[in-house]
Amino acid sequence: MxxxxxxxxxxxxxxxxxxxxxxxxxxxxxxxxxxxxxxxxxxxxxxxxxxxxxxxxxxxxxxxxxxxxxxxxxxxxxxxxxxxxxxxxxxxxxxxxxxxxxxxxxxxxxxxxxxxxxxxxxxxxxxxxxxxxxxxLGGRPPVTRSGARPGQLVAVTGRLGYAAAGLALLQAGHATEEFAELVAAHRRPRPPYRRGPEAAELGATAMLDVSDGLVQDLGHIAAASGVGVAVDPEALPVPETMRAAAAALGADPLDWVLGGGEDHALAAVFPAGTALPDEWRVIGRVVEGGGVQVAGRAAGRAGWDHFR
Amino acid sequence: MxxxxxxxxxxxxxxxxxxxxxxxxxxxxxxxxxxxxxxxxxxxxxxxxxxxxxxxxxxxxxxxxxxxxxxxxxxxxxxxxxxxxxxxxxxxxxxxxxxxxxxxxxxxxxxxxxxxxxxxxxxxxxxxxxxxxxxxLGGRPPVTRSGARPGQLVAVTGRLGYAAAGLALLQAGHATEEFAELVAAHRRPRPPYRRGPEAAELGATAMLDVSDGLVQDLGHIAAASGVGVAVDPEALPVPETMRAAAAALGADPLDWVLGGGEDHALAAVFPAGTALPDEWRVIGRVVEGGGVQVAGRAAGRAGWDHFR
The missing domain is CATH 3.30.1330.10 (PurM-like, N-terminal domain)
Structure with a gap:
């Protein structure tokens, strides 16, 4: 042609x-x-x-x-x-x-x-x-990675771990109809685009898209802001289909949720007391110090980098 | 790392x-x-x-x-x-x-x-x-390819054919010290960046950078503007080093000047009578019709596409 x-x-x-x-x-x-x-x-x-x-x-x-x-x-x-x-x-x-x-x-x-x-x-x-x-930017300041301060809320919107679960299913030759939603998530992410400007309007002090995995990406906010981030794993959504996929593959679904990238969820930090719309889920807090803790334990990159 | x-x-x-x-x-x-x-x-x-x-x-x-x-x-x-x-x-x-x-x-x-x-x-x-x-754009309208009108001037600034000559020398294993300027031009173009905004200020009606070869690129202006472009090859600069390189390789230097891309010269069209700075060289005129003529003969793409 x-x-x-x-x-x-x-x-x-x-x-x-x-x-x-x-x-x-x-x-x-x-x-x-x-x-x-x-x-x-x-x-x-x-x-x-x-x-x-x-x-x-x-x-x-x-x-x-x-x-x-x-x-x-x-x-x-x-x-x-x-x-x-x-x-x-x-x-x-x-x-x-x-x-x-x-x-x-x-x-x-x-x-x-x-x-x-x-x-x-x-x-x-x-x-x-x-x-x-x-x-x-619609006249707003850009929301960078460096504005998080101790005491602020850490929240996410969008899907976490779906694409990683879908990739694991494909790699294992286990991409069956039962897990179609997860495999589809690997093939085509659905980022919550409109939540980005919304977060800026709500006064977000830091934000990024989760492309390398939640723990690693929150680590970027921690490093850029000079703070620590404490994640409560109980607050993280683990859907039933992901539990079933993990059982089928002998995997831990929390590995996907904490370590999987490519869903392009948004993670943002808001001042304490911010009234967040339902689509945002608070999963932790900004603390003094550095790095990311999950359930109170320091999460080295090594713990959650299976998908790199 | x-x-x-x-x-x-x-x-x-x-x-x-x-x-x-x-x-x-x-x-x-x-x-x-x-x-x-x-x-x-x-x-x-x-x-x-x-x-x-x-x-x-x-x-x-x-x-x-x-x-x-x-x-x-x-x-x-x-x-x-x-x-x-x-x-x-x-x-x-x-x-x-x-x-x-x-x-x-x-x-x-x-x-x-x-x-x-x-x-x-x-x-x-x-x-x-x-x-x-x-x-x-500094408040100016963009200079597109579609504004050329019959009777207007066609001018170029920057080098033409240098990179093509340099590439031909490299391909022939003939990249000697004598031709260092041409070989250097293949390795590193020197586009006349500041002439772009200058042309816009001077009222250029069409402009593009010469990346595929002068004839082919003027053909883009002709097609987008619904006009013809008549090039006077006598007006084209053929430096002595290029003539010597062509002689050494048994080539026609005008093939490089008319057909060679990658120097990123600028070709622009100006209203007749525009007083152009010395760095711009008038090489032809916009005419009725279509396509590009060189010395009065229609120049098919086939004539000058050696470097594609």
């Missing part, structure tokens, strides 16, 4: 939202940045390391690649506005797969009113995705 | 300019977008296709990867403000090479007052770079 044929095919499947002032087809896209700032984040995803074409459809890979970047924008308290995507594909990539990938990115963006505003396509021996997401 | 050790090492070598409101280390960077818009462009570069580690140093690869994206921003008439970079590296990549790559990106950004504001690092079997550049 040729480079320009592929580009035309992809851009023909996209729709451009109101934040896109100039879309694909020029040297650069132009996006609205209404408050005079822009949040920007980028990830590189490599076939075989971050996804497998035999385990995930092109559509799900597109949704997941978009989701993990849009979630990073939301975790600053910003509203995602657009993606730009560098795409490396082997010469024999089926057009239908490329269509599905494009549709997946487009549809995930549509969940938050964002658009795929531009990109680049090159030949590569493996599928490689360089995804950059941009967002609008 | 581990993922976080590598990240700390890289970010420790960077400096952040005034457009970076929040730099590396959080879920996203935050950049100034002073006029309420942001220009954004992304490229994916794959080892073996876009660069070779045995032909270019890490430093030169870093400069070149940054340059090609910063040039795209300049070609909209914008001032580049920042890069974010997704970096895939093999496990055995020497730290010194990574340092050099980082320094190259940092130094190329410094040429225009931009910064490497964030990124991502992952393992990959080859070096892969996903580079995204952002820029500020």
């Amino acid at each position: 040729g480079e320009f044929g592929v580009i035309n095919r992809i851009t023909g499947r996209l729709t451009q939202g109101p934040d896109v002032l100039l879309g694909p087809g020029d040297d650069a896209a132009v996006l609205a940045a209404p408050d005079g700032r822009v949040a920007v984040t980028t990830d590189l995803l490599v076939e075989g390391r971050h996804f497998r074409r035999d385990w995930s459809s092109g559509y799900d890979i597109g949704r997941k690649a978009a989701a993990q970047n849009l979630a990073d924008v939301a975790a600053m308290g910003a509203r995602p506005t657009a993606l730009v995507v560098g795409l490396g594909i082997p010469a024999d990539t089926p057009v239908a797969w490329l269509d599905a990938l494009t549709d997946g990115m487009r549809d995930e963006c549509a969940e938050v009113g964002a658009s795929v505003a531009g990109g680049d396509i090159v030949r590569a021996d493996l599928v490689v995705l360089g995804v950059t997401a941009l967002g609008d | 581990g993922e976080f050790g590598v990240i700390n090492r890289i970010t420790g070598r960077l400096t952040q300019g005034p457009d970076v409101l929040l730099g590396p280390g959080d879920d996203a960077a935050v950049l100034a977008a002073p006029d309420g818009r942001v220009a954004v462009t992304t490229d994916l570069l794959v080892e073996g296709r876009h660069f070779r580690r045995d032909w270019s140093s890490g430093y030169d690869i870093g400069r070149k990867a940054a340059a090609q994206n910063l040039a795209d921003v300049a070609a909209m008439g914008a001032r580049p403000t920042a890069l974010v970079v997704g970096l895939g590296i093999p496990a055995d990549t020497p730290v010194a090479w990574l340092d050099a790559l980082t320094d190259g990106m940092r130094d190329e950004c410094a040429e225009v007052g931009a910064s490497v504001a964030g990124g991502d690092i992952v393992r990959a079997d080859l070096v892969v770079l996903g580079v995204t550049a952002l820029g500020d």
Whole structure:
């Protein structure tokens, strides 16, 4: 089809939202940045390391690649506005797969009113995705990792451990219908995008998206803020299907909940006494000191890094 | 060294300019977008296709990867403000090479007052770079590819054919001291960044950076604007060193000048009568019709696509 044929095919499947002032087809896209700032984040995803074409459809890979970047924008308290995507594909990539990938990115963006505003396509021996997401802070200060203070509440929203459980089931050849929800969570995360700006409005003092695992990611807040984080494992939700999957695999479901990344839940710190909407679940407190404690015991990275 | 050790090492070598409101280390960077818009462009570069580690140093690869994206921003008439970079590296990549790559990106950004504001690092079997550049339009409309009108002037600034000549010399095993300038141009382009905003101020009606070759890229302006472009090859600069290199390889230097990309010259269209600074060279005119003519003959892509 040729480079320009592929580009035309992809851009023909996209729709451009109101934040896109100039879309694909020029040297650069132009996006609205209404408050005079822009949040920007980028990830590189490599076939075989971050996804497998035999385990995930092109559509799900597109949704997941978009989701993990849009979630990073939301975790600053910003509203995602657009993606730009560098795409490396082997010469024999089926057009239908490329269509599905494009549709997946487009549809995930549509969940938050964002658009795929531009990109680049090159030949590569493996599928490689360089995804950059941009967002609008709506006049609010960005919610960084460094504002947590002792006595504040630690809360999460979104799913924890689902994607890790789904990956473990796939790796064990145990991806049965009974566990479809967990396997689907590995293939396509569902980050709670709108909770990011909500947390900023509620006065969150620190926030991040849980991409490496809850304990490790709370460790980033602890380190950046110069505090400790005490997690109460009793407060963590462990759904019945995850208990059943853990039993089937001889695993501990809490390993997935505390150590599993890729669900792109949001973890945030709020001043004590903040009235949180039901979607936020308080799971611990900020304390003096450093590091992360679970049930009062220091949680070394080694304890929860099975999924790295 | 581990993922976080590598990240700390890289970010420790960077400096952040005034457009970076929040730099590396959080879920996203935050950049100034002073006029309420942001220009954004992304490229994916794959080892073996876009660069070779045995032909270019890490430093030169870093400069070149940054340059090609910063040039795209300049070609909209914008001032580049920042890069974010997704970096895939093999496990055995020497730290010194990574340092050099980082320094190259940092130094190329410094040429225009931009910064490497964030990124991502992952393992990959080859070096892969996903580079995204952002820029500020300074209140001006973006200069797209679609505004050229018959009777207007076509002008270029920057080098044409140098990188293609240098690549041909390397491929022929003829990269001798005599041709050091051409080989250096392949390794490290020197885009005329500041001429981009200048062209916008001068009233350019269309502009792009010459990355695929002059004829092919002028063809993009012709197609987007619904016009033809007539190039006078006598007006094109062919330096003596390029003539000598062509003689040594049995090549036609005009093939490099008309067909060679990667120098990231700027090609722009201006209203007739525009007083252009000396750095801009008028090389042709916009005409009725379509496509690109060179010396009055239609130039099919096939005529000048040796370097694709």
